[in-house]
Amino acid sequence: xxIFAFSAPDPCNAFITRIPEAEYGDGKLAGVSIAVKDNISxxxxxxxxxxxxxxxxxxxxxxxxxxxxxxxGAAIVGKTNMDEFGMGTTTENSAYGPTLNPADRERVxxxxxxxxxxxxxxxxxxxxxxxxxxxxxxxxxxxxxxVGMKPTYGRVSRYGLVAYANSLEQIGPMAANVPDISLLLxxxxxxxxxxxxSITAPYTHTPDPDIHGLKxxxxxxxxxxxxxPRVASIVWEGIxxxxxxxxxxxxxxxxxxxxxxxxxxxxxxxxxxxxxARFDGVRYGPPADPKKQWHESFQExxxxxxxxEVRRRVMLxxxxxxxxxxxxxYAKAQSARRNVAADFSRLFSEVDxxxxxxxxxxAFRLGEKSDPLSMYLSxxxxxxxxxxxxxxxxxxxxxxxxxxxxxxxxxxxCADERVIDVAYAFEEGVSA
Amino acid sequence: MSSVSGSPAFKALExxxxxIIGLEVHCxxxxxxxxxxxxxxxxxxxxxxxHVCPICLGLPGSLxxxxxxxxxxxxxxxxALNCRVLEESEFSRKNYFYPDLNKGFQISxxxxxxxxxxxxxxxxxxxxxxxxxTRVHMEEDPGRLVHKGGADRPKYTLVDYNRxxxxxxxxxxxxxxxxxxxxxxxxxxxxxxxxxxxxxDSEKEGSLRVDANISIQPRxxxxxxxxxxEGRGRTExxxxxxxxxxEKALTFEITRQKNLIRRGQRLETATRHFVETRGVTTASRxxxxxxxxRYFPEPDLVPLRVSDWCERIVLPELPDARHNRFMEEYGCxxxxxxxxxxxxxxxxxxxxxAAVDPRIAATWVADTLLGELNYRDMNIAKVxxxxxxxxxQMLREDVxxxxxxxxxxxxxxxQLAEGCQCEAPSTCxxxxxxxxxxxxxxxxxxxxxxxxxxxxxEDFHNGRKEALNFLVGQVMRKTRGRVDPGDVNRRxxxxxxxxxx
Numbered sequence: 001x002x003i004f005a006f007s008a009p010d011p012c013n014a015f016i017t018r019i020p021e022a023e024y025g026d027g028k029l030a031g032v033s034i035a036v037k038d039n040i041s042x043x044x045x046x047x048x049x050x051x052x053x054x055x056x057x058x059x060x061x062x063x064x065x066x067x068x069x070x071x072x073g074a075a076i077v078g079k080t081n082m083d084e085f086g087m088g089t090t091t092e093n094s095a096y097g098p099t100l101n102p103a104d105r106e107r108v109x110x111x112x113x114x115x116x117x118x119x120x121x122x123x124x125x126x127x128x129x130x131x132x133x134x135x136x137x138x139x140x141x142x143x144x145x146x147v148g149m150k151p152t153y154g155r156v157s158r159y160g161l162v163a164y165a166n167s168l169e170q171i172g173p174m175a176a177n178v179p180d181i182s183l184l185l186x187x188x189x190x191x192x193x194x195x196x197x198s199i200t201a202p203y204t205h206t207p208d209p210d211i212h213g214l215k216x217x218x219x220x221x222x223x224x225x226x227x228x229p230r231v232a233s234i235v236w237e238g239i240x241x242x243x244x245x246x247x248x249x250x251x252x253x254x255x256x257x258x259x260x261x262x263x264x265x266x267x268x269x270x271x272x273x274x275x276x277a278r279f280d281g282v283r284y285g286p287p288a289d290p291k292k293q294w295h296e297s298f299q300e301x302x303x304x305x306x307x308x309e310v311r312r313r314v315m316l317x318x319x320x321x322x323x324x325x326x327x328x329x330y331a332k333a334q335s336a337r338r339n340v341a342a343d344f345s346r347l348f349s350e351v352d353x354x355x356x357x358x359x360x361x362x363a364f365r366l367g368e369k370s371d372p373l374s375m376y377l378s379x380x381x382x383x384x385x386x387x388x389x390x391x392x393x394x395x396x397x398x399x400x401x402x403x404x405x406x407x408x409x410x411x412x413x414c415a416d417e418r419v420i421d422v423a424y425a426f427e428e429g430v431s432a
Numbered sequence: 433m434s435s436v437s438g439s440p441a442f443k444a445l446e447x448x449x450x451x452i453i454g455l456e457v458h459c460x461x462x463x464x465x466x467x468x469x470x471x472x473x474x475x476x477x478x479x480x481x482x483h484v485c486p487i488c489l490g491l492p493g494s495l496x497x498x499x500x501x502x503x504x505x506x507x508x509x510x511x512a513l514n515c516r517v518l519e520e521s522e523f524s525r526k527n528y529f530y531p532d533l534n535k536g537f538q539i540s541x542x543x544x545x546x547x548x549x550x551x552x553x554x555x556x557x558x559x560x561x562x563x564x565x566t567r568v569h570m571e572e573d574p575g576r577l578v579h580k581g582g583a584d585r586p587k588y589t590l591v592d593y594n595r596x597x598x599x600x601x602x603x604x605x606x607x608x609x610x611x612x613x614x615x616x617x618x619x620x621x622x623x624x625x626x627x628x629x630x631x632x633d634s635e636k637e638g639s640l641r642v643d644a645n646i647s648i649q650p651r652x653x654x655x656x657x658x659x660x661x662e663g664r665g666r667t668e669x670x671x672x673x674x675x676x677x678x679e680k681a682l683t684f685e686i687t688r689q690k691n692l693i694r695r696g697q698r699l700e701t702a703t704r705h706f707v708e709t710r711g712v713t714t715a716s717r718x719x720x721x722x723x724x725x726r727y728f729p730e731p732d733l734v735p736l737r738v739s740d741w742c743e744r745i746v747l748p749e750l751p752d753a754r755h756n757r758f759m760e761e762y763g764c765x766x767x768x769x770x771x772x773x774x775x776x777x778x779x780x781x782x783x784x785x786a787a788v789d790p791r792i793a794a795t796w797v798a799d800t801l802l803g804e805l806n807y808r809d810m811n812i813a814k815v816x817x818x819x820x821x822x823x824x825q826m827l828r829e830d831v832x833x834x835x836x837x838x839x840x841x842x843x844x845x846x847q848l849a850e851g852c853q854c855e856a857p858s859t860c861x862x863x864x865x866x867x868x869x870x871x872x873x874x875x876x877x878x879x880x881x882x883x884x885x886x887x888x889x890e891d892f893h894n895g896r897k898e899a900l901n902f903l904v905g906q907v908m909r910k911t912r913g914r915v916d917p918g919d920v921n922r923r924x925x926x927x928x929x930x931x932x933x
Contacts, residue, residue, distance in 0.1 A: 041486075041493040054492065061486045063493055158732075162492040166731035194487075195495050196733050271731055274527050277536020278490050282591065290588055294531050321527070321726035330728055 001025055004033055004075035012100040012109070014118040017046050018078040027072035028187055034069060035119040035128040038079040039086060040171065041160035042066055049162050050082040050094035050112075053279045053305030055286075063160020064192045065129060065171050072187045077125060080115025084307045085276065086133050086164040088112050089375050090364060091140070093309045098366060101144060103403055107363040110143030112136040116174050117144040126175070127184050131161060133169040134264050135358075135382025138394035141174055142406025143363035145396045147181050147423065148174040152414045153389030154199040157192030163275040165268035166197075168386040178395065178424040182207050185416065205417040207424035212246035214422065215351040219254040222356030222381055222408075230400045235357040238397040238407045241429050242355065242422065250351055256336070256343040257384065263336035264383040265376060266320050266329050272310075273317030279305060312372065341388040348412045353422050357381055358394040358406030381408065391416040395423045397430075449693075450651045451686055452660065453609035455618065455678075456643040458602050459626060460573070461505045462633045466597035467572045468496030468539065473598055476637070480578070480592035488597035490534035495732050498523075502570065502599040505631035506546055507742045509601055510568045512625050512750055515550030517742040523570075523730040528723060531589065532575040534596050540571035542727040546736070553752065554621045555770070557611050563618055564606035573598040573638075595638065601631075607645065607654065612682035615644065619675050620774060624751045627776040635811075642672045646682055647699070648689045664693070665701035669713050672706045681706040685713055754779055762790035771798040777812050778802065784817035788824040796824060796837075804841060808849050816854075819844065823857040835913040836866040868914055874907075878920075878927055881906045892928055900924060 004022040016038045024031050036042060039049040041059040043066075048054045062070070069076060083093040091114025092098040099114040101107040102122040109118045113130030117140030120128050130137035132150035141148025149172045156171045163169070173184035182205065189203040218239060223232045243249045281288040281301030288297035306314065320329035347354060360378060369375040385392035390413050397407035407426060411419035466473055469487035486494040510517050524542035550565035575596040581587030603622070609615050619642070626632035633639060647666035660666060667689070669681050685704070692699055704713040749757070751773050758769040758779075772782045772794065786793045801820070805812055823840060826832045832840070840860045847854040861867055881903055882889050891899035900921070907920045 039493075041491075047492070049492070057492070059486075059491065059493070061491070061494075159495050160493040163732075194497055196497050197731075270728060274525050274537050274726070274728070277527060277529065278492070278534065280529060280531075280536060282531055283489075283534075284492075295529065298529055318726065321728055323724045323726070326726075326728070 002031060004031060004077060006033065006075075006077040008124040010124065012102050012105065012118040012122055013097055014080055014099055014115045014122065014124060015078045016048055016050065016081050016094075016096045016115070019045065019076065022075040022077045024075035025070065025073040027074075028183065029069065030073035032074050032127060033077045033125040034074045035078055035080045035116055035125045036066065036069075036076055037113050037116050037128070037130050038082055039131060039162040039164070040066060040079075040129060041162065042076065042079065045076075045079060047079065047162065048095070049086070050084040050096060051279075051306065051310070052095040053285045053301070055095075057284050059160075061160065063171075064157035064190075064194065065188050066160065068187050068190060069129075074187075078119075080113070080119055080128060082115055083112035083136075084310050085162070085272065086112040086131060086136055086169070087272070087309050087313050089135070089139055089378055090369060091115060091118075092366065093307055095307060100366070101363050101403075103145060104363070107365055107403065108143065108368075110140030110359070110363060112140075113148070113174065114140045114144075117141055117146055117148065120144070120146045120174050120176060127180055128174040129171055129188075130174045131164075131169055131171050132382075132386065133165045133268055134379045134386050136169075137172045137174060138358045138382050138392060138406065138408060139379070141394040142358035142396075142408075143404065145399075145404030146174060146176055147178055147393065147395050147427075148172065149181050149185065149393040149416075149419070149423075150385060150391065151185060151189065151203075151416050152199075152201070152391045153386075154197050155201055155203065155391075155414065155416065156188045157190070157195040157198045159192055159194040159198075163271070165271040166275065167271060168264070168268055170386075178207055178420060178427045181393070182420050182424075185420070199414070201414055203416055205420065208421050209425040209428045210246075211242065211422055211425045214247040214353070215250055216242055216247045216422070217250050217252045217347050217351030217354045219252055219257070219347075219354060219356060221254050221257040226377060226380065227357060227360040228362070228400070231357050231359070231361060231405050234398045234400060234405050235407055238426065238430075239355050242426060245425050245429050247422075252347055252351065252354075254343050254347065254384070256339040257380070259336040260340050260384045260387060261376065261380050263333040263340065264379070264387055265316075266333035267337065267387075269313045269317030270320045270330050270333075271317070273314045273321065276306070276310065276314055281305070309372065337387045340384055344384070344388040344390055344410075352411070353415075353418060354410040355422075356408055358408040362400050362403035362405060385410050389413060391419045393419050393423045395426055397426070448651050449648045449690070450654070451610055451612075451682075452607045452647050452649050452654050452666070453611070453615055453682060454607035454645040455605045455609065455615060456602060456645075457604075457619065457622060458600050458641040458643075459632050460636060460639040461502050461570075461599040461601050461631055462636070463499060463501045463505060463599055465499055465501070467499050467502050467570065467599035468597055471597065475594040478594070480590070480594060483594045484596070488534070489593055490596075496539060496730075498733060498736070499599060503546075503736065503738060504741075504745070505599075505629070506568065506570050506601050507738060507745055508629045508631055508747060509603070509626060510547035510550065511742055511745055512629055512747055513547075513550035513552055513565045513568060513603065515547035515565060515568055517547045517739040518544060519739045520544065520735045520737055521546045521569075522735045523733045524727045525730050526571075527726040530574070532577045532591055532596075534575060534593060538572060538574060539730055539733070540602075541569035544735070545569035546738075552618065552621060552625070554614065554617050556614055556617070561608075561614075563608045566604040566606050568601060568603050571600050571602060572596070573600050612679040612686070615682055616675060616679045619678060621751065623675075624774055624776060628748060628750050628754075630748070638673070640673065640675070642678050644669045644672060644678060644682055644685075646685050646689075648686065648693060663698040665699045667699075667701075667713070668703045669706050670703060670716070673708070677706060677708050680711050681713055684711060688713070758782075758794075762786055762794065764790070764794045768794045768798045771802065775812075781812050781815070781817060781820075785820045785824060788821055789828050792828060793824055796820075796827075800838060800841065804845055808845055810845065810849055814848050815845075819854070819857055826857065826861065830868065830916075832861055832866055832868060833913060833916045836861070836868075839864070839866065839913075866914055868916065874911070874915055874920065874923055875927070877907055877910050878903075878924055881910065882928070889928065900928075
């Protein structure tokens with residue numbers, strides 16, 4: 001029991017809200033400083049999702065994961081910056097300004113959990129919670145040079161996670177090393193009846209670096225067009241290290257990758273358009289203008305309250321769900337999604353895990369991805385795991401131009417333990 | 433198939449039309465807690481926004497979890513309506529903006545409803561008929577708007593989320609109903625069925641809402657073509673909130689549509705609102721009709737697989753079964769049994785008092801008591817069965833006449849209507865001196881009357897039978913109804929014919 005004095009400077013703008021004196025208790029995480037992404041509900045602490053529309057909203061309840069952290073004694077020291085409602089790959093789309101990459105402040109930290117990644121990478125906190133809808137934990141982990149994991153869909157309760165794309169996203173651990181990821185995951189996985197998609201599969205594993213005889217599949221598509229050859233090369237070196245540690249490397253193909261990105265964006269934008277409908281000025285943000293008709297006031301609040309990228313995705317999602325287009329977009333995206341899942345099960349009948357780069361490039365320069373489409377394309381390697389609901393982790397795997405590169409390991413549904421073992425073997429192998 | 437020609441040129445003659453009605457009925461499922469959270473549904477005596485939590489307020493990050501009891505209730509309804517429960521059903525989001533809508537969408541069911549293809553037997557205009565049920569699904573109620581400073585031009589509007597998340601069940605019929613009266617009968621039967629199931633309380637605020645689809649088609653056209661005739665579009669009347677309202681709205685709409693048809697106008701499919709206070713329907717803005725709800729499966733809930741569960745559910749006795757039992761067990765007439773079983777509270781009341789004498793009880797509950805209650809707009813729940821038993825016993829033991837019994841009943845109901853403690857029937861009989869006059873007393877009154885009216889006595893002896901009726905009337909008047917008119921008639925006849933004994 002005690003107070004954690006949180007006074008570390010924040011030159012990268014990692015936090016939206018800081019708690020200078022954070023209380024902590026006893027347990028597995030006693031006194032450990034933990035940052036929580038600002039789309040996770042914290043009782044009595046503002047939760048903005050990086051959006052102006054939630055300015056001044058102070059939740060009356062804790063998310064399930066926050067309850068679990070508190071129960072294990074963690075010191076929650078603040079809420080981290082993010083792309084508004086998770087919509088972005090750079091943490092530039094925040095109403096609270098961009099977060100900078102601690103490795104190079106001219107560059108983005110990745111996103112959307114960029115604040116959490118920067119907070120860990122700069123040593124401000126020991127661990128952080130991120131959320132991953134299409135790579136939002138793994139991308140900033142890769143760009144900032146830390147470990148970040150998206151658990152199996154359903155293993156961590158989403159109760160209290162402000163929804164961006166419900167069917168895709170998971171809360172997950174971010175930390176400097178794999179054992180810390182494993183420890184945090186032990187705390188986070190716990191069945192929660194309040195989340196109907198929550199499964200009963202507590203993670204109680206201790207990382208085991210022995211990967212002798214393990215079959216690792218490497219999809220050709222993960223080294224295809226659009227992947228920076230320098231990134232490809234350093235990741236291949238990493239995979240060779242795993243081979244030297246006793247694993248068997250098998251190249252394979254994932255044809256569904258062609259449609260994965262489209263399926264992902266149609267799905268997340270559609271769900272987002274519905275999730276964000278509640279922000280209409282009646283309950284959050286500045287009050288509606290009583291002189292106006294309600295629908296005029298709604299339009300005004302939503303136009304002024306949301307950032308440009310959020311408005312874009314809400315409009316595209318609304319379109320995709322519209323009558324006459326539903327079958328063409330949303331329904332088709334779901335069938336493409338099933339194809340991705342089928343590809344994964346086929347591959348996992350032959351190999352134990354899949355490996356490849358987390359991101360096709362190193363961290364972008366600030367403002368570099370001004371064209372939304374080129375930003376969307378950079379999610380190509382992370383979205384398949386979300387579409388299939390399988391676990392995936394990013395571990396640091398060397399540097400290109402002085403910037404960190406991430407190795408991504410994806411596993412079978414609910415085989416988070418295996419994914420962590422491989423990442424741990426790699427981490428141990430690199431430092432050996 | 434009908435003999436009506438399929439040619440669109442066919443023009444119906446006046447009087448050769450028929451009314452085609454389909455209903456969408458929304459009822460509140462009477463669970464203790466809301467559909468997706470643990471908040472209590474009983475907010476009646478509490479202030480606004482007191483029965484709310486992060487879930488039913490739709491706070492960011494909260495998630496719905498399905499109330500098992502609500503599903504069980506809905507399954508009971510589906511089974512009672514003879515539906516097929518889908519092996520896999522799912523919740524969908526119905527997206528629209530409205531200030532009372534906490535999440536910007538309503539969780540409902542769309543293309544995979546809980547159950548489909550059922551039916552309900554009702555008393556139709558031409559004997560018993562079957563109304564097919566298209567589907568049964570569950571959904572949550574939104575909040576409630578409270579307009580301050582006049583309903584027409586409110587200064588401002590407040591939102592109360594106590595109702596948000598209240599479980600509703602929606603039942604949709606095929607267009608099998610042919611008149612407003614049939615619609616009313618369907619609703620009565622449906623209400624009775626839901627109340628028998630113990631899943632519905634018709635007394636609660638906002639517990640029933642009906643959307644009614646109605647069109648007028650040439651007789652036989654609809655059956656022959658499976659759809660309405662070109663230029664005879666249907667009207668959807670939205671949000672009718674009472675049983676009487678449904679009948680009124682439909683009756684108004686028939687007149688309106690018939691007038692348009694008579695003038696040779698085309699009828700387009702349209703949405704109209706029923707204005708309860710004026711008894712008319714009014715056109716809705718076209719904007720509301722073009723609403724695109726952008727349904728998609730609710731990603732926060734997993735599909736329901738409850739068809740096996742439904743098979744294990746045992747239903748209580750339903751109105752039709754009780755009707756048959758009342759006829760067999762109590763010897764009720766068909767009509768009495770129908771009246772007595774048409775409302776669960778009435779049926780239960782009858783069963784409590786039937787032991788005295790099932791036939792007397794049937795008449796007195798179905799004909800007398802219900803009439804008196806209806807006159808006073810009172811609920812049978814207010815009447816004490818033991819008092820009613822006492823009254824029936826006095827009747828059976830011939831302590832009071834039918835006329836006196838009605839008087840006692842009225843006195844007691846009036847006392848109850850004023851919110852007073854009511855008297856016991858025996859107390860009331862004693863106080864009003866309503867006990868039957870003994871026979872010797874009757875003879876004395878008869879003697880008095882015959883002495884006062886010698887002309888009538890003479891007329892009787894001369895064979896004018898109506899003179900006897902006059903004398904009976906005089907005796908009744910003198911005894912203030914405490915004697916049975918039959919007894920008076922018989923005794924008078926004896927005395928006049930034989931000089932008595």
